[in-house]
Each structure stands twice: as C-alpha cells, then as structure tokens.
Amino acid sequence: MTVLHLADEGEAADLAAFLSRLLHYDRGAAVRLQAAGTALAVFGRPPSFEVLAIRAVRLAKPYENGLDVTLDVTVSAGELLESVDESAATAVVPEAVTGPPWAGVLPPRGGWQPVPGLPAPDALRAMVGAGIAEFRSRTQELAPERRTRTELDRIGREIWSRAVGDTHLPVRAVHAAQSLGFLRAGAEPALLSCGAWLRLRTPYGSIAVRRAGLGALDVSVR
Structure with a gap:
C-alpha cells in the first residue's frame, strides 16, 4: 500500500475538492499521478471542457514502501477520493488502471x-x-x-x-x-x-x- 502524506489538512481538502469536481463531470474519471520528492501533480481531463486540468499538491514527505524516487501511475479518481483522510492529511494510492488516451499525452515539464x-x-x-x-x-x-x-x-x-x-x-x-x-x-x-x-x-x-x-x-x- 502506497501512502501519500500531504503537507497539511488544507492540501488534503483541496485535493478532495478537485477530485470531486472531476467526478461531477465524469463518474468514471481517471487521474494520472506524478510525484517526485515532496511534489505531487494530479492530472485530469473533464470531458465537458476538452482540456487537461492539473492540480499541484504539496507532500509532507516522500511516499512509503520503497517508492522514494518517483511515482507515475494512472488511477481511479473515485477510489483516490475515497482514500483521502483530511484530518490525517493522507491518501492511499489505488491500484493502477488502464489509462485513457489523454493520460499518455501530458504538457512539458519545463520551457514555459x-x-x-x-x-x-x-x-x-x-x-x-x-x-x-x-x-x-x-x-x-x-x-x-x-x-x-x-x-x-x-x-x-x-x-x-x-x-x-x-x-x-x-x-x-x-x-x-x-x-x-x-x-x-x-x-x-x-x-x-x-x-x-x-x-x-x-x-x-x-x-x-x-x-x-x-x-x-x-x-x-x-
């Protein structure tokens, strides 16, 4: 089980709110998670808008169970939302899912x-x-x-x-x-x-x- 330790309760609440809004537009929404060190990027694509939405989340520390370098996985937004514990400022990374086509096409990291x-x-x-x-x-x-x-x-x-x-x-x-x-x-x-x-x-x-x-x-x- 991979546990994400978010920086504080506010970060956990903002992550939960973002996931809830994505699920409002697509109950089967998936999100791609990319993390390194104490920074997590959550990518989603609400179908009504045909755009990529990116929410940056601060982590209190790198994740557990040996994933101490990078994390890159596509998961169910609903399952991730269910795992968010705002009071503990944690979230559990669900099992990977087969990513939709957009999940393989992300904006560049730098050069903006x-x-x-x-x-x-x-x-x-x-x-x-x-x-x-x-x-x-x-x-x-x-x-x-x-x-x-x-x-x-x-x-x-x-x-x-x-x-x-x-x-x-x-x-x-x-x-x-x-x-x-x-x-x-x-x-x-x-x-x-x-x-x-x-x-x-x-x-x-x-x-x-x-x-x-x-x-x-x-x-x-x-």
Whole structure:
C-alpha cells in the first residue's frame, strides 16, 4: 500500500475538492499521478471542457514502501477520493488502471514562457458568465424540434472555442478553470506557452490545452 502524506489538512481538502469536481463531470474519471520528492501533480481531463486540468499538491514527505524516487501511475479518481483522510492529511494510492488516451499525452515539464494579453481576473470571470448566458439564450430560442444534442453541442463549441482577448487561449479553458475552482477571487492567473501547448496557471491549479487539439501528431508521450 502506497501512502501519500500531504503537507497539511488544507492540501488534503483541496485535493478532495478537485477530485470531486472531476467526478461531477465524469463518474468514471481517471487521474494520472506524478510525484517526485515532496511534489505531487494530479492530472485530469473533464470531458465537458476538452482540456487537461492539473492540480499541484504539496507532500509532507516522500511516499512509503520503497517508492522514494518517483511515482507515475494512472488511477481511479473515485477510489483516490475515497482514500483521502483530511484530518490525517493522507491518501492511499489505488491500484493502477488502464489509462485513457489523454493520460499518455501530458504538457512539458519545463520551457514555459509568459504570453501577454491575458485580461484581468474579473474580465475573465465576466467572459465565462457572458458565455453561459449566451448559451442559455440561444438554446432557449431554438424550436423544440431543433433542440437536439448535435445543435446544442454546435452552439457550445462556437461559444467556448472563441479566443480570450488577443491570445490563442479558448474561452473553454477559462470556463474549466472557474468550474474546477482554480479561478478564485484574489487569484492572479498567468498565461504561458511551450510549443503547441498553452497553460492558464493560477495558485490553485492549471488548465492546459493544445492549440492543435490533443489528437495532433506532434504530441509528447510520457
């Protein structure tokens, strides 16, 4: 049994909240865990947003049972959530699962460069609110016979694929950051790029997206 000793109760609570939000969008969600020393990265992909969500977690000490160098495994998000003990600030790593395709395609670890043009946090939140309002308005205006899943998805893609300001970041990345609890009040987000990847980073987590889509041929598989 591999036990993760988190830095404190707050880290355990934030990890549990992140996993709960992922499971809200996908009850069968998997997460890829990568850890070295006292740093743990948790990767997930909420299907509604088509982005990679990354939550960094601080560990109090390296994990037990001989895994003292690195940890890299894909597990059930639900089983990991069940193992989180907030009062003890621990979590047990579940048995590995067969990872979904996205789990083999992760953003680079280094080489990120700042990208200018990201609007202020309040403007980002307003952008998401406007997108939600527009989606509701446009779908409510549809005649009943046109209110199909295909048409709803088309409207959603049109709205959430728009660029944020003068950047190439799609609005869906900001929507995901807000929905997953990364874009909290007081958080100062930054936009970074590395190759084909864009990353919206906040103190509470990051959203990464490929400009060419996750299925592009120039992926880095790890």
